[in-house]
Amino acid sequence: MDTNNKKKDYRLISRFPSAQRFSFFLLAIILVFYILIQARLFLYPIAVAVLFTYLLYPFTNWLEKHSFPRILAILISLILLLGIIGAAGVFIYRKIGGFINDFPAFRSKALENIDILELQISNLVGIENLSIPAFLRDRVSALFDAGSDFLNKVFTATAGTVLRLGILPVLIFMLLYFRTKFAYFILKLVPQEKQMVTIKVLREVSTVASRYMGGMLTVVFVLCIINSSVLYLIGLKYAIILGVIAGIWSFIPYFGTIIGYAFPFVFAFLTGDSPNMALKVLLIYVIVHFTESNIITPNIVGSYVNLNVFIIILGMIAAGLVWGLPGMFVIVPFLAMLRVMCEHVESLQAYVYLLGTKGVRKHALTGENINKFLQRMRGRKTK
Secondary structure (H helix, E strand, C coil): CHHHHHHHHHHHHHCCCHHHHHHHHHHHHHHHHHHHHHCHHHHHHHHHHHHHHHHHHHHHHHHHHCCCCHHHHHHHHHHHHHHHHHHHHHHHHHHHHHHHHCHHHHHHHHHHHHHHHHHHHHHHHCCCCCHHHHHHHHHHHHHHHHHHHHHHHHCCCCHHHHHHHHHHHHHHHHHHHCHHHHHHHHHHHCCHHHHHHHHHHHHHHHHHHHHHHHHHHHHHHHHHHHHHHHHHHCCCCCHHHHHHHHHHHHHCCCHHHHHHHHHHHHHHHHHCCCHHHHHHHHHHHHHHHHHHHHHHHHHHCCCCCCCCHHHHHHHHHHHHHHHCHHHHHHHHHHHHHHHHHHHCCHHHHHHHHHHCCCCCHHHCCCHHHHHHHHHHHHHHHHC
């Protein structure tokens, strides 16, 4: 019976020319992106709430298994989450207050460094009254003014931002409370013979999202400590707040580390007593990024995401164009969940192969591959 239905579906699809089917596919993609862009203020709080729901689910479920009522278990989980976020917010607010107040002094020091740079370039090339330093002075002044305004606006949220942030705990509570109902709803949508597979998919999706969120929070916490410590050891001013900022940006893979370390690098370059401080920050970035990518994240997050780098980068670019920073934050776990769902559909195995890391592991920069390379080099030397 299923074979006959598949044949009928294939005949129905084959009635359309290839160009027409491709046009339908493109129109579907355009429609999806249009909906995502137009409804972004509605959708991205839900997407963020879903990820935090998966983060809290293991602890909430553990409390329920130990005889806590569901409502009480959810409230305890939410209070702990909000307490941690609130404590981190108060810490950052206190540290960043003095940082903002010193912006005029930073701007004066940066302009002084620009004058020194102008003198050094003039002596080097033998040309006076260079226009490039004048341009830099204007850009640096604008940079510090814009940075001060931006940081002030971050802590002076608009009503819309407060509403979207304030509704997150409500959404998380509802998603945790009605999670069983949602699961049964999905099971009722699939045929009886597919329900066991569906249950397996739901469990794997929950595992992937929970491990990713918990792992990334741990990675960010570790990086905040490492960044602040090494920046403090090299003598950079406001090392703690700059290290925390660099660590928080690590929530966004690959791009986040670059953006995060751009702040201490630019700060050290413009306000440092010599360019050596900026070079030290750059060296620290290379070491920390290598350590995070090859040691910290693989051992904490593990192989649950199992997405290749190219897909992650393309996904973050597309998500950034559609939803901005919230999109770059949520895209990786949702791509991982999509890969898990595709794994259980036979006709989508090609997409699983495209999304995953299979086929490129032998070229990856891993400890195992490095050891194999060193062994081959030693073998050549002995010959």
